[in-house]
Amino acid sequence: MDFSAVGEFFHMNGHGFYVWSAYGMLAFLVFCEIVTLRKRRVKIINRLTSEARAVRDTLSL
């Protein structure tokens, strides 16, 4: 692979900072949103499961 071509790609004719800042922020936010969603789900499932276990006898499983 030609490294000057890779360098040029990231340089973006002088607009690299702007382009990569915008795309970078999007990547960061998508990552954060997915992590937050995952955490929220795990948290409520753990809570629900422990509460359900406490009243297991009343559930007539």
Add this chain to the structure above:
Amino acid sequence: MLKTFNDPKLFYQFAGSAVKPIFLAAAVLACVGLYMAFFVCPIDATQGNSYRIIFIHVPAAWMSMLIYVLMAFFSLFTLAYGSPMSAVMTRALAPTGAMMCFMALFSGAFWGRPTWGAYWVWDARLTSELILLFLYLGFLALQSSIADRRRADSAGAVIAVVGVVNVPIIYFSVRWWNTLHQGASVSVKGSSMAQIMLYTLLVMVAAFMCYGLGTVLARSRSVILERERRETWARKAAIKGEL
């Protein structure tokens, strides 16, 4: 069909089966779109490479408005009928909408600097989009500050319905006022962009839509569980490990 959308348990199951394929579609579309954005689309004659920000800026801006309109739509049902699922959907939509709105402003700032020479100007389009971000943040703050769920739902619904007046202002701002922000490049009548750039943009819009749908469905499942955690169906499913 309607029953699925109005019953928390049925919707929980439906959303659970839909989330993975939708995220997969979003990932595939994003890969194709990003490849087209950086390797197929040529450099722009006047703006250089900075124009490539359009492929995330426009989808994010459209999503921020679309999500707010959806929140207002669901909020009408909350206010009129107190239907439980509409409040769930409004809550599930808000964080993704706020994220899209912030992304539209942020990517716009980093496009404005090389193109206009400034990260920010008090232009009608930019200012009304900033107000939209404040509406989202206001909605989120209000929801988390009211402990009583039903009150939080109706207070949030009022913000969503009243605030929706801002969406047409954002949309038409470039026509009503002399803005630094350019007018619409894409409309029902056609587009003033090069074909390949338009197709790339549309692929990215589809990717953003799938991503938004996926996150909203995934979040709605957590919201449902948070509300239904005392219900028998949720407790039984939890013990069986079927959540």
